[in-house]
Amino acid sequence: xxxxxxxxxxxxxxxxxxxxxxxxxxxxxxxxxxxxxxxxxxxxxxxxxxxxxxxxxxxxxxxxxxxxxxxxxxxxxxxxxxxxxxxxxxxxxxxxxxxxxxxxxxxxxxxxxxxxxxxxxxxxxxxxxxxxxxxxxxxxxxxxxxxxxxxxxxxxxxxxxxxxxxxxxxxxxxxxxxxxxxxxxxxxxxxxxxxxxxxxxxxxxxxxxxxxxxxxxxxxxxxxxxxxxxxxxxxxxxxxxxxxxxxxxxxxxxxxxxxxxxxxxxxxxxxxxxxxxxxxxxxx
Amino acid sequence: xxxxxxxxxxxxxxxxxxxxxxxxxxxxxxxxxxxxxxxxxxxxxxxxxxxxxxxxxxxxxxxxxxxxxxxxxxxxxxxxxxxxxxxxxxxxxxxxxxxxxxxxxxxxxxxxxxxxxxxxxxxxxxxxxxxxxxxxxxxxxxxxxxxxxxxxxxxxxxxxxxxxxxxxxxxxxxxxxxxxxxxxxxxxxxxxxxxxxxxxxxxxxxxxxxxxxxxxxxxxxxxxxxxxxxxxxxxxxxxxxxxxxxxxxxxxxxxxxxxx
Amino acid sequence: xxxxxxxxxxxxxxxxxxxxxxxxxxxxxxxxxxxxxxxxxxxxxxxxxxxxxxxxxxxxxxxxxxxxxxxxxxxxxxxxxxxxxxxxxxxxxxxxxxxxxxxxxxxxxxxxxxxxxxxxxxxxxxxxxxxxxxxxxxxxxxxxxxxxxxxxxxxxxxxxxxxxxxxxxxxxxxxxxxxxxxxxxxxxxxxxxxxxxxxxxxxxxxxxxxxxxxxxxxxxxxxxxxxxxxxxxxxxxxxxxxxxxxxxxxxxxxxxxxxxxxxxxxxxxxxxxxxxxxxxxxxxxxxxxxxxxxxxxxxxxxxxxxxxxxxxxxxxxxxxxxxxxxxxxxxxxxxxxxxxxxxxxxxx
Ligand SMILES: Nc1ncnc2c1ncn2[C@@H]1O[C@H](COP(=O)(O)OP(=O)(O)O)[C@@H](O)[C@H]1O
Ligand SMILES: [Mg+2]
Numbered sequence: 070x071x072x073x074x075x076x077x078x079x080x081x082x083x084x085x086x087x088x089x090x091x092x093x094x095x096x097x098x099x100x101x102x103x104x105x106x107x108x109x110x111x112x113x114x115x116x117x118x119x120x121x122x123x124x125x126x127x128x129x130x131x132x133x134x135x136x137x138x139x140x141x142x143x144x145x146x147x148x149x150x151x152x153x154x155x156x157x158x159x160x161x162x163x164x165x166x167x168x169x170x171x172x173x174x175x176x177x178x179x180x181x182x183x184x185x186x187x188x189x190x191x192x193x194x195x196x197x198x199x200x201x202x203x204x205x206x207x208x209x210x211x212x213x214x215x216x217x218x219x220x221x222x223x224x225x226x227x228x229x230x231x232x233x234x235x236x237x238x239x240x241x242x243x244x245x246x247x248x249x250x251x252x253x254x255x256x257x258x259x260x261x262x263x264x265x266x267x268x269x270x271x272x273x274x275x276x277x278x279x280x281x282x283x284x285x286x287x288x289x290x291x292x293x294x295x296x297x298x299x300x301x302x303x304x305x306x307x308x309x310x311x312x313x314x315x316x317x318x319x320x321x322x323x324x325x326x327x328x329x330x331x332x333x334x335x336x337x338x339x340x341x342x343x344x345x346x347x348x349x350x351x352x353x
Numbered sequence: 354x355x356x357x358x359x360x361x362x363x364x365x366x367x368x369x370x371x372x373x374x375x376x377x378x379x380x381x382x383x384x385x386x387x388x389x390x391x392x393x394x395x396x397x398x399x400x401x402x403x404x405x406x407x408x409x410x411x412x413x414x415x416x417x418x419x420x421x422x423x424x425x426x427x428x429x430x431x432x433x434x435x436x437x438x439x440x441x442x443x444x445x446x447x448x449x450x451x452x453x454x455x456x457x458x459x460x461x462x463x464x465x466x467x468x469x470x471x472x473x474x475x476x477x478x479x480x481x482x483x484x485x486x487x488x489x490x491x492x493x494x495x496x497x498x499x500x501x502x503x504x505x506x507x508x509x510x511x512x513x514x515x516x517x518x519x520x521x522x523x524x525x526x527x528x529x530x531x532x533x534x535x536x537x538x539x540x541x542x543x544x545x546x547x548x549x550x551x552x553x554x555x556x557x558x559x560x561x562x563x564x565x566x567x568x569x570x571x572x573x574x575x576x577x578x579x580x581x582x583x584x585x586x587x588x589x590x591x592x593x594x595x596x597x598x599x600x601x602x603x604x605x606x607x608x609x610x611x612x613x
Numbered sequence: 614x615x616x617x618x619x620x621x622x623x624x625x626x627x628x629x630x631x632x633x634x635x636x637x638x639x640x641x642x643x644x645x646x647x648x649x650x651x652x653x654x655x656x657x658x659x660x661x662x663x664x665x666x667x668x669x670x671x672x673x674x675x676x677x678x679x680x681x682x683x684x685x686x687x688x689x690x691x692x693x694x695x696x697x698x699x700x701x702x703x704x705x706x707x708x709x710x711x712x713x714x715x716x717x718x719x720x721x722x723x724x725x726x727x728x729x730x731x732x733x734x735x736x737x738x739x740x741x742x743x744x745x746x747x748x749x750x751x752x753x754x755x756x757x758x759x760x761x762x763x764x765x766x767x768x769x770x771x772x773x774x775x776x777x778x779x780x781x782x783x784x785x786x787x788x789x790x791x792x793x794x795x796x797x798x799x800x801x802x803x804x805x806x807x808x809x810x811x812x813x814x815x816x817x818x819x820x821x822x823x824x825x826x827x828x829x830x831x832x833x834x835x836x837x838x839x840x841x842x843x844x845x846x847x848x849x850x851x852x853x854x855x856x857x858x859x860x861x862x863x864x865x866x867x868x869x870x871x872x873x874x875x876x877x878x879x880x881x882x883x884x885x886x887x888x889x890x891x892x893x894x895x896x897x898x899x900x901x902x903x904x905x906x907x908x909x910x911x912x913x914x915x916x917x918x919x920x921x922x923x924x925x926x927x928x929x930x931x932x933x934x935x936x937x938x939x940x941x942x943x944x945x946x947x948x949x950x951x952x953x954x955x956x957x958x959x960x961x
Contacts, residue, residue: 081431088424089446092487096461097453103464150366157359172596173589174370176546179553180570181377181585188582189376196372227373230366247698251756253685254663254692255712255763265711269702281451288454291555295571305456312460312560324464327457334452351702351743 097331103324116325119317124302129329132287132304135218139225140282144275146226147233155241168238171231178228183295186224190215216297224292229282236281240274272348280341284334304330374589381582393583402569403584410558410566413482414551417489418544421497424490426540429501430532433510447498450491459488459557481561488557493547500546504539505532541602549595553588614677616641616799617662617767622671624657624823631657633823635671642797644790646810649820650846655803658820659769662801664688675766691760691798695772697752699744705755706731706740712763730758733792750781757789761796768793768800774809786813807847811835819843841959844886851887851928852959868923870903872953886957889918892930892949894941899950903928907945921947 107113120126154164189195192209200206214220244267252262268275290305297306304326310316311323384392397403432443450458462484466474474480513535517527533540555567570588574581615638624632632654639645647655660666662673664685673680680688699708707714709730710723718726731737734754744752753773760768773789774782790813793800804810810817811831819826819834819842827839838844844852855865855872863874865883896902905921905928917940920929930949932940941947 078435081435082428085424085428085443088487088490092462093446093449093453093458093491096458096465099461099465100457146366149362153359153362157362158356159359159363163363169596169600170370172599173593176549176553176596177589177592179555180567180574181553181588182373184570184574184581184585185373185377185589188380188585189373195376195379227370230369245696245698247694247696248700250663250665250685251692251694251698251700251759252711252715253665254688254690255715255759256686256689257711257715258686261715265715266700266702270700284452284454288456290454290456291553291567291571294555295574298575305454308456308460309556309560312456312463323460327460330454330457334454338452351704351745 100324100327100331103321104328106321106324108321116319116321117328119319119322120325120329125307125326128302128304128307129333131218131302133333135221135225135303136283136286138218139222139229139286140279142222143226143229143233143282144279147230147278148237148275150230151234151238151241155238168235171234173231175228175231175235178289179291180295182224182227183292186215186220186227186296190220190223216300221293221296221301221303224296225286225289229286232282232285233278236278237271237274240271244270269348273345276341276344276348280337283337287330287334287337377582377585377589380579381586384579393579394587397580397583397587400580402564406564406566406569409564410552410554413486413489413565414548416486417493417551418547420486420490421493421543421547422540425494425497425501425543426533426536427528429498429505430510430528433502433505434514444498444502447494451495455488455492455554455556456560458491459560462488463560475561481563485557485561485563485565488561489547489551489554492550492554492557493543496546496550497540497543500539500543501536504536508535538602538605542599545595545599545602549592552591552595615639616643616676617801618672618674619658619662620672620674622658622661622673623669624654624661624666625669631823632661632668635823635825637818637825637828639799639801641799644793644800644802644813644815646802646804646814646817647820648804648807648810648817648847651805653820654823655805655820656771659692659771659801659803662767663690663692663769689763689766691763691765691768693753693756693760693768693770693773695775697744697749697756697776699752699756699759701744703743704740705736705742705744705747708744708755709740709758709762711759716763726762730762733761733795734758734788748781749777750785753777753785754788757792761792761798766799768798770800770802772803772805774804775806782809789813811847819846821846836957838886838957838959841884844957844959849889849929850957851889851930853885853887853923853926853928855883855885857881857883868903868905868926870901872901872956874953874956874958876958878958884959886959887928887951887955889930891955892928892951894919894930894932894947894949896948896950899952901951901953903949903951905947905949907941907943907947910940910943912940921949 104116105112105114107115120129150167153159154167187194190197190208190213192215194215197208200208215224248266248270249262252266257265288305290309293301293303293306294309307316308323308326308330311326315323317323317326381393382389382391384390384396428443432440463475464470466472466480466484468476474484510532513531514527517531522531553567554565555571558565559568559571566588570581570584573584617637617639619635619637622632622635623630635654635658637645647658649655657666661668662680664680664683664687668681671681675688675690700711703711706727710727713723713726727740728737731740734757736751736754736758739747739751744755747755753776756773757770770789774786777785786809789802802810802813811834814831816828816830817834818828821840821842827834827843829837829839834843834847838847838850841852844850853867855867857878857880858864858866858871860878860880863876863878865872865874865878865885867885893899903923905923907919908922908927909918909920911918911920912934915934916931917934918929918931919941920927922928928949934940
């Protein structure tokens with residue numbers, strides 16, 4: 070009877086374990102194995118090799134570029150905004166509305182977000198038209214297109230920046246006033262304090278947010294599809310089309326593409342964990 | 354100087370966030386030539402497909418919340434009570450959906466549970482709806498679990514449980530009568546985020562071919578001129594309401610904590 | 614001229630005048646304590662010297678130079694905070710070397726100085742540790758080393774011991790004083806703990822509601838408190854109301870006893886202060902005897918604190934505990950011996 074007890078304890082996790090295995094792990098594993106199988110189930114590297122065509126490679130490359138750009142800018146702008154509100158001596162009343170709005174905006178992704186940006190920076194968008202009629206600036210002629218690298222990056226920033234604000238605000242709050250003062254009184258300039266003390270302390274949080282934002286942008290399907298239809302060649306859109314209609318003409322190439330996505334986000338997270346471990350030697 | 358820079362950053366940021374909102378609102382009101390009107394909204398609201406998909410997504414959201422509560426509360430409770438050593442692992446697992454793209458998960462579903470598989474869920478309407486519900490539940494898992502886990506940490510799970518056990522209560526009763534009321538606020542805050550996520554979800558519903566609000570939005574965007582913007586405004590309002598309620602609930606919980 | 618002078622220093626936060634007309638001169642190498650209850654403005658004075666707050670008015674001079682307009686990082690001051698405030702991302706050695714590094718000191722020079730400082734605080738082995746791996750007392754010693762490493766002109770300490778356990782508090786205060794003497798550094802030490810202030814300082818400034826009530830050596834502060842507040846705040850003091858019989862020669866009656874204080878006293882009454890340890894049970898060799906009734910007996914171990922009623926006024930006093938004499942009981946009538954010279958006349 071005694072011996073049986075520990076297994077009873079583990080039994081309490083059964084529903085959760087079943088859910089996670091059936092609907093998170095198994096589907097992912099199916100993708101991973103499928104990427105190395107032919108239609109008849111035999112083992113092969115053909116699917117992986119099939120990824121190395123110019124169009125698929127470039128789709129990964131564009132996706133990675135958009136994800137890196139939108140997460141880097143999201144981190145930077147989000148950090149600046151949070152720092153401005155917390156440390157910039159602005160009225161205290163601004164903080165709470167900013168956080169509420171960030172909660173809203175970080176969840177306002179997907180299709181409606183694409184509409185909002187079409188209405189603003191699209192060919193007939195508010196800003197596009199305003200710039201053209203009032204200042205004679207023709208965004209289109211200058212090479213700007215909402216259905217492009219920069220268009221997508223600017224759109225993604227709408228949920229990336231708020232996510233950064235939400236995560237980094239508590240971290241900035243955690244910077245003690247005494248640290249700044251101790252640095253100052255020891256002769257450090259503001260820049261030296263940020264470089265040698267504040268940023269290293271915030272680094273793990275910033276890095277974690279960056280990894281999260283990266284995965285967030287890399288896997289974003291809805292915004293991209295609603296914004297660009299299928300005119301922009303990025304991974305999630307290609308995979309979406311492949312799942313729907315096997316546009317690549319090889320069902321198992323879809324597995325390989327999906328595996329590629331997992332590999333990219335996993336790599337981003339491994340890099341994050343590794344950097345974080347290095348950065349956090351001073352933490353308990 | 355510092356203050357000036359701070360104001361400048363804030364104003365630039367606010368401009369970036371406000372312009373798209375103005376843009377979509379302006380478009381949504383411009384259906385009638387030369388004057389503002391609510392015509393686009395009237396069109397949308399009169400569309401039976403809008404009502405169907407909206408209703409479908411509302412029901413799916415509520416069911417996702419129910420699944421989340423039934424799955425997460427007992428698990429988080431059990432982990433805190435009996436298996437604290439595996440908490441980091443559980444926490445890690447619950448964060449995975451933020452890292453594995455939804456499109457990959459749902460692709461796995463389609464291939465794993467297709468009509469010729471051992472569990473042909475996609476073969477029936479019921480099964481596909483169930484699959485979508487599970488997909489939504491994975492999406493809400495990170496938020497639900499964090500909210501509930503934080504809520505549980507704020508109360509003394511062990512003492513409460515032992516007190517209830519000494520009075521003869523069983524596990525179901527303990528969870529329903531003792532733990533749930535104490536983490537209700539946490540559950541609610543997780544529920545609002547879940548609602549907002551599910552209402553706007555596109556990828557999973559589209560690939561499983563279910564008539565949800567997200568795919569409907571996309572369809573309208575591809576085919577109509579002004580209605581999509583009215584829909585975007587409505588979607589924004591829903592998100593705002595959810596997050597507003599989330600804030601309210603969170604603030605309320607801080608209040609009661611400070612008082613208690 | 615003094616090394617550090619503060620003249621007519623004022624500070625208001627909105628309508629709240631936190632520091633009022635504060636004057637202080639500190640000699641080179643002197644150890645000065647600011648002593649006062651929490652909220653009296655000690656930290657604010659210190660922060661104005663360090664440059665974190667701008668005075669509403671007044672002058673602060675260090676070594677003849679007016680510093681009010683200088684930024685904190687231009688003042689060459691060392692500061693130690695209550696909550697250690699070590700940089701958590703830097704090792705002990707990096708923390709100590711921080712002030713030299715930001716000034717662009719060559720690495721070899723930094724290393725030498727850091728080693729010297731770690732040796733000074735007796736933590737030579739711990740240079741590679743991170744702050745979270747140290748005890749509170751060790752962290753505060755590192756904070757002291759960090760403040761001293763760049764050879765500041767003035768050292769400021771804001772309640773550096775209050776976060777520590779009682780035992781460490783006493784040993785560390787001796788250590789701080791020892792290091793201060795050895796380096797001869799001009800120091801201002803803020804505390805609300807009178808024992809700390811009296812035991813460590815060359816002079817003590819007792820602050821009360823933003824005002825320096827008294828500046829003096831620990832001896833003067835304790836034995837000749839200038840104000841009622843100082844008398845009450847520092848040590849335990851009985852205050853007794855006496856009727857003045859002869860203002861010119863200072864003859865008063867206390868209860869039924871006539872006492873000559875031999876100094877002019879204005880007014881029909883005077884407030885006199887008397888330390889509990891200046892009163893003894895029985896007249897003994899004292900020049901004055903008071904009679905009273907015991908109302909309270911408090912056994913504190915080596916000391917017994919008693920309280921007697923002197924015809925309406927209450928007087929606390931101590932006797933040593935010996936097993937040869939039984940302590941008096943409540944209700945006993947007793948004779949108490951005091952010396953007229955120990956009576957403090959309290960003004961204001
Ligand atoms: N930045 C500030 N803004 C407003 N009031 C302050 C500020 N700093 C201190 N005070 C007030 O000034 C008074 C003195 O504070 P402080 O100098 O910290 O006292 P102490 O160090 O003696 O405890 C307190 O009443 C405190 O509330
Ligand atoms: Mg203070």
